[in-house]
Amino acid sequence: MPVGAVMVTVKVRRFNPENPDAARWEQFQVPTLPTDRLLNLLTYIKGYLDGTFTFRRSCAHGVCGSDAMRINGVNRLACKVLMRDMLSKNGKPITITVEPIKGLRVEKDLVVDMEPFFDAYRQVKPFLMTSGHAPEGERIQSRADRARFDDTTKCILCACCTSACPVYWADGSYFGPAAIVNAHRFIFDSRDEGAGERMEILNGMDGVWRCRTTFNCTDACPRGTKVTQAITEVKRALLFSRKTVIR
CATH class of the missing domain: 1.10.1060.10 (Alpha-helical ferredoxin)
Structure with a gap:
């Protein structure tokens, strides 16, 4: 784990169209630095913890708009959410919930039909x-x-x-x-x-x-x-x- 990193729990809403009845929340323990963006954590989950995890992303600079999702119940772009604003100020463990935006049919995990x-x-x-x-x-x-x-x-x-x-x-x-x-x-x-x-x-x-x-x-x-x-x-x-x- 990088020096200065802390572990956070990322709770993700999972959905697989091949098994829709198995929709669930799944938790991942992810190391993060205050300088990270939430998109970095999602990329870590897909790259190191679960390659089946699915979400959209592209420019990672808040321009393409592809990584819109509900973060702690609020619509945000994952690439614009700074972890320094999410981390606990008193050092207590935190949980971040991530789910697809509402009103559009979910295709897989965080991906919706646009x-x-x-x-x-x-x-x-x-x-x-x-x-x-x-x-x-x-x-x-x-x-x-x-x-x-x-x-x-x-x-x-x-x-x-x-x-x-x-x-x-x-x-x-x-x-x-x-x-x-x-x-x-x-x-x-x-x-x-x-x-x-x-x-x-x-x-x-x-x-x-x-x-x-x-x-x-x-x-x-x-x-x-x-x-x-x-x-x-x-x-x-x-x-x-x-x-x-x-x-």
């Missing part, structure tokens, strides 16, 4: 919609116009916000916070001409009016996006004229 999440994302048309000939250079925009939607450009599609939403847990047909955030990013883009079309989509029974403003989504976002505020702004835009949306 297709319903991405399907909702695609339905809000998350791309620039314009008419006429494309300009020879970039589409120029003022700093003020850019600032109007800057916060919602930070989404990394990790699903932390959507899978933290109680409405989404109860009914997966709800578009969910992440889809609305990505619609917001283009609805308020002064260069875009598809605001009305997106708002019509979000005005349906599975759109923004399903939000109950619990702020779970905002608390869960690893990028600090004001998710609930973005949803509220889309609601407000729907209540006023379409012209208000693009100003």
Whole structure:
């Protein structure tokens, strides 16, 4: 064990689709340093303790969003959870619980089926919609116009916000916070001409009016996006004229 390391208990929710009735919690004793991230501990489990343990990860820098999971009951990215913030201050042993995000079908251990999440994302048309000939250079925009939607450009599609939403847990047909955030990013883009079309989509029974403003989504976002505020702004835009949306 490395000098300065301590042993922690990582309690993981296990699920094997070949034996679904055997779903269980399993505990592992893992050495850790305060400088480690939780992702390091999960990698240690897979590499040294149980090679069948399954989870997603890629960049390990909080950019790809692939390692979203519930850590001690809260949606987080494993690569952004620092062990120095998790370790006991009085030296007592600690247990960290890790389980898959909610609202999406579990495929194996911490891996969930992300297709319903991405399907909702695609339905809000998350791309620039314009008419006429494309300009020879970039589409120029003022700093003020850019600032109007800057916060919602930070989404990394990790699903932390959507899978933290109680409405989404109860009914997966709800578009969910992440889809609305990505619609917001283009609805308020002064260069875009598809605001009305997106708002019509979000005005349906599975759109923004399903939000109950619990702020779970905002608390869960690893990028600090004001998710609930973005949803509220889309609601407000729907209540006023379409012209208000693009100003």
